[in-house]
Amino acid sequence: MARVQLDNLTKVFEAAGGPLVAVEELDLEIPDGEFVVVVGPSGCGKSTTLRMLAGLETVTDGEIRIGDDVINDKAPKDRDIAMVFQDYALYPHKTVRENIGYGLRLSTDLSDEEINKRVQEATQMMGIDDLLDKKPGALSGGQQQRVATGRAIVREPAVFLFDEPLSNLDAKLRKHMRTELARIHSELGITTVYVTHDQEEAMTLADRIVVLNDGKLQQVGTPKDVYYRPTNLFVADFIGSPSMNFFDVSLETDASGGRLVHKGFTYDVSQGFVDAVREQTDTTDFVLGIRPENARFGSAADEGKTVTGTVEVVEVVGSDNFIYLDIDGEEFRLRTTSEREPELGSTLEVTFDEGDISLFDANTEDAVIHGHRTPGGQETTVEQGTTAEQ
């Protein structure tokens, strides 16, 4: 087990169109035993980061440390790392037993007996000890995935790297394997760096999530941090499904408080809210963010705090409805219980609490105010922005 540290890690590819910066000055410290999940849009540098850690890609600049050792120039086999790939990369002509034990035979001088013992333990842990004599072609996708993970476990590495390991499995199996990986991690406590496209996977597996965009680090934080306290507009938009609603607004103030003015609605805010904004910035142009689950049907009591739109789509997803409203040409996504199902084309008034509003500086796109309540109504602490008193 070990701590992993990336200092100023940079990768530039010499591509046909000129140099391409795939990873730019990435700083990241992963404490021993932590499960870190790296997310970001396609091409943001997730795999390149992982491949530099594994030694499959050279480092252009910066340092990678495992424990106290700088490993930039170490061969992959000397890094004490085990990697599980998306396509499993199993040897088709070897049995499960041989596939799992092969790496140990190559890279250690363990006795046959010791290797067999480790293979047995790893396959028991993965629930595939009845498949030891089968070849990969005779296994399902989920079983192959287990073999690939077993092969990583048997190495007893300091660090596990996973590159989209579950993406070839169907949704149900993916969920199941996710639980298995969480169990394995809690049993072994090995530092893990895991790349995925799947937000649910990231939110459920990660101790901390690393969000990359365009090769640059956007935020590192617990799943709750990145969801409730996104550092900027990019993270707020990327994390969450359906994603946060955004509206360009300007803040107008007067003696009694203020208003967030959008071209299609005006939302009154308290003096406390205005003060909290003013503590952060003098600017007047913001992007208002509101999570779909924080919006609800409005009533007469919500005067001055409603948004009116036309119902475009109603999606029934089990106990919840996703309602898509048209607000003066922009979309407002609302997540509600399925008790009330508005008619398509009808006019609907929706509202949300001031305390759930996130505000982003329209120019820098940095967060100024974070909505401070979880859906359960519990308050969360706010680090960057300050929230209003209600």
Ligand code: ATP
């Ligand atoms: P995805 O989610 O699609 O797998 P990713 O976030 O893992 O994407 P990378 O594969 O790390 O992204 O790629 C980052 C950038 O580097 C992309 O623009 C990609 O085209 C580029 N890139 C990756 N490998 C090479 C290479 N060998 N030569 C040139 N450019 C590369």
